[in-house]
Amino acid sequence: MxxxxxxxxxxxxxxxxxxxxxxxxxxxxAAGGSTLSFSTSSTTFGVRGTRVLASGTSGDLVAYCxxxxxNYSAFGSYxxxxxxxxxFVYTGxxxxxxxxxxxxxxxxxGLWDTARNTFNVTDTRLIANLSNAELTNPAVAIDVLSNGxxxxxxxxDSNQNGATYIYxxxxxNPFKYARAR
Numbered sequence: 001m002x003x004x005x006x007x008x009x010x011x012x013x014x015x016x017x018x019x020x021x022x023x024x025x026x027x028x029x030a031a032g033g034s035t036l037s038f039s040t041s042s043t044t045f046g047v048r049g050t051r052v053l054a055s056g057t058s059g060d061l062v063a064y065c066x067x068x069x070x071n072y073s074a075f076g077s078y079x080x081x082x083x084x085x086x087x088f089v090y091t092g093x094x095x096x097x098x099x100x101x102x103x104x105x106x107x108x109x110g111l112w113d114t115a116r117n118t119f120n121v122t123d124t125r126l127i128a129n130l131s132n133a134e135l136t137n138p139a140v141a142i143d144v145l146s147n148g149x150x151x152x153x154x155x156x157d158s159n160q161n162g163a164t165y166i167y168x169x170x171x172x173n174p175f176k177y178a179r180a181r
Contacts, residue, residue, distance in 0.1 A: 010101075023166075026129050028106050072174040075167065077103070082161025086142075086151025089167060094146045096172035099128065100157070104164040107157040112142055112149075114172055120144060121152050 010023040045065050068074050074091035080102075081087055097113035109128035116124040116134060121141040124134050141152040149169070151159040158165060 023101060023103065028108055028129060066168065072171050074169045077164055077166045080151070080159040080161055080163045080165060082154050082159060084152060084154055086153060086159040088145075088148055088150045090148040091169045091171075092147060093169075093171035094173065095144055095149060095169040097170055098142070098144070098149055099168045100165055101167075102157065102160065102163050102165050104162075105156065105160060107160075107163075110140065110157050112144070114144055 078089050099111050101109045111126040112122050120143045123138045123141040124136045140155045143150040
């Protein structure tokens with residue numbers, strides 16, 4: 001909301017029942033919902049319902065909307081397998097940064113980028129819902145590949161067996177022919 005301090009509500013098509021469930025960017029909670037309902041089309045984004053804070057305040061919302069653009073950005077979901085040989089996620093480009101969050105379980109918003117690790121494996125990440133400094137930990141590593149990324153960990157924040165995760169990825173070189181890493 002523009003007129004009060006509030007949480008950052010996140011809508012994503014990859015969330016189960018996305019019209020009635022959402023995540024909160026400054027929280028580790030799994031997806032859930034209450035009084036808001038979302039609708040999207042190829043040209044519009046809508047919110048129905050009333051968001052009332054504990055203080056009884058309601059007001060105007062600000063929305064930052066992103067859509068996949070070939071060779072520039074990718075958004076989607078995947079299911080974790082709980083293995084250090086985790087799933088490969090196709091984005092169609094080599095990503096500059098990748099944001100991942102579990103929708104089905106409690107977990108951090110992990111952000112990996114190629115500025116912190118200029119080679120694979122990428123094991124330094126930021127936690128978007130915390131004000132901590134970057135963390136380097138091989139137990140949360142991913143490989144950033146020329147056409148996507150591969151989980152190289154069994155960490156519950158990005159690859160718990162059976163958990164559903166959403167991601168947002170933006171290209172390192174947003175042109176048709178990206179270089180391999």
